[in-house]
Amino acid sequence: MSRNASSVKRIKDSNQRRILALLRQRRQMSKQEIAQETQLSVPTVTSNVSRLLDLGVVQEAGVSVSTGGRKPMIIRFLPDSRYAFGVDFSCNHLTSSNKIRVILINLDAEVLEESAFAYRGFSSVGQIMSHIRKVTQRIAAGKKVPRELVKGIGFSLPGTVNGKKLVLEQAPNLPPELGMNGLDFTKYKSLFPFPIFIENEAKAAAYAELTLGVARQKRSFVYVSINRGIGAGIVVGGHLYRGNKRRAGTVGHITVESKGVRCMCGRKDCWEIYAASGALIRNYNKKAGSKIRDTRQFLARLKAADPAAVEVWDSYLEYLAIGLNNIILSFDPHYVIIGGEICEFGNLLLEPLRKKTFEQNSLYQNDDLPILVSGLKEDASILGVALLPFQNLLLG
Numbered sequence: 001m002s003r004n005a006s007s008v009k010r011i012k013d014s015n016q017r018r019i020l021a022l023l024r025q026r027r028q029m030s031k032q033e034i035a036q037e038t039q040l041s042v043p044t045v046t047s048n049v050s051r052l053l054d055l056g057v058v059q060e061a062g063v064s065v066s067t068g069g070r071k072p073m074i075i076r077f078l079p080d081s082r083y084a085f086g087v088d089f090s091c092n093h094l095t096s097s098n099k100i101r102v103i104l105i106n107l108d109a110e111v112l113e114e115s116a117f118a119y120r121g122f123s124s125v126g127q128i129m130s131h132i133r134k135v136t137q138r139i140a141a142g143k144k145v146p147r148e149l150v151k152g153i154g155f156s157l158p159g160t161v162n163g164k165k166l167v168l169e170q171a172p173n174l175p176p177e178l179g180m181n182g183l184d185f186t187k188y189k190s191l192f193p194f195p196i197f198i199e200n201e202a203k204a205a206a207y208a209e210l211t212l213g214v215a216r217q218k219r220s221f222v223y224v225s226i227n228r229g230i231g232a233g234i235v236v237g238g239h240l241y242r243g244n245k246r247r248a249g250t251v252g253h254i255t256v257e258s259k260g261v262r263c264m265c266g267r268k269d270c271w272e273i274y275a276a277s278g279a280l281i282r283n284y285n286k287k288a289g290s291k292i293r294d295t296r297q298f299l300a301r302l303k304a305a306d307p308a309a310v311e312v313w314d315s316y317l318e319y320l321a322i323g324l325n326n327i328i329l330s331f332d333p334h335y336v337i338i339g340g341e342i343c344e345f346g347n348l349l350l351e352p353l354r355k356k357t358f359e360q361n362s363l364y365q366n367d368d369l370p371i372l373v374s375g376l377k378e379d380a381s382i383l384g385v386a387l388l389p390f391q392n393l394l395l396g
Contacts (some may be wrong), residue, residue, distance in 0.1 A: 015040060016048045019362050020393070023077040023105065030064055030072035041219065049075055050240045057081045057107070057393070079108040082393065085136050085153040086386025089174065090201045090227055100128065102135045104143060105386045109212055110232035133191045151393070152195040154385030155185065158229055161200040162246050168198065173229040191291060197388040201225060202249055202382030203240055205339050206233020211387060213376045214337060221335035222327055224251070225381070226342040230272040230323070234331060250388050256322045274319035277341050283312045295341055302348060315352035321356035328364060349373065
């Protein structure tokens with residue numbers, strides 16, 4: 001394809017996505033209304049709508065009231081014209097039971113069905129992937145979803161992910177007995193009758209926030225995912241920044257101390273040692289006479305003003321603020337969004353964290369940027385990867 005032809009195709013694809021995204025928001029509009037809203041010509045809108053009609057993602061839905069002349073045809077968005085699966089491999093400390101989640105969504109990102117199963121009982125990744133195939137088959141059959149309408153399946157993975165090569169390069173926070181470091185997902189393509197997508201869980205969550213969450217109108221931000229590990233999704237001008245070797249956002253392994261505590265990655269004093277959710281459990285169990293197994297138990301003790309929990313929480317927020325300081329100084333974002341299981345702490349998190357992040361600081365001020373909590377919470381990453389199969393159609 002020549003450069004000129006390629007440029008024309010990109011413009012056509014972009015116009016088509018703009019129109020479909022607008023219809024997704026408004027549900028139904030006339031071609032004239034679409035032209036007014038997008039500032040495209042009526043012939044351009046008509047040709048793009050014709051392609052969308054051919055794809056079956058919109059339909060003609062009668063005519064609207066005329067203000068003079070021919071009555072305009074109404075074009076209606078069809079959310080159930082395409083589907084996609086999302087799978088979350090992330091381990092967390094929200095509860096003491098770690099599970100793999102599978103969801104089915106439509107073009108509205110509505111979760112139509114969900115299933116979950118535990119890691120235990122599986123001795124290899126191959127067994128897990130075969131079970132995921134069975135789960136997707138069962139869900140599709142139960143919802144009567146035709147295979148040809150499923151655009152793909154996305155996998156949310158903690159660690160360094162090369163989405164182009166479909167390789168999970170490093171996964172220090174997944175069960176080591178599964179041997180997922182360096183895992184090549186291309187070997188599992190034959191299991192599924194639709195394309196496979198993989199993405200780092202923090203980047204996937206940032207993508208979900210960009211398209212569905214609090215960041216829909218915020219085109220440049222850093223999403224910080226705090227679970228068993230810490231990662232970030234960096235969005236610049238409405239696009240995910242992945243970096244030269246696709247390692248951008250590996251903020252959990254910036255150094256924040258000098259105590260010599262070894263991280264799962266092999267380095268010492270990484271941020272996630274002190275500010276991932278596991279730090280709350282580990283430090284509370286060291287300090288308190290009783291033991292807890294997950295962050296919800298810690299939250300209950302914090303709400304009850306347990307002195308050990310209060311002290312651990314204050315120290316935890318200090319380390320969380322140190323990392324946020326580094327992110328703000330490194331990227332100077334318009335917004336920082338906190339996501340992952342730590343969102344469960346709500347108001348107990350946000351106000352004291354803002355205070356610690358901005359206090360005694362001459363380099364930036366409290367009103368320079370908002371720190372927000374994700375409204376999608378622990379669903380952000382799985383929704384993000386489920387949206388990936390739609391990105392060229394609707395959300396790219």
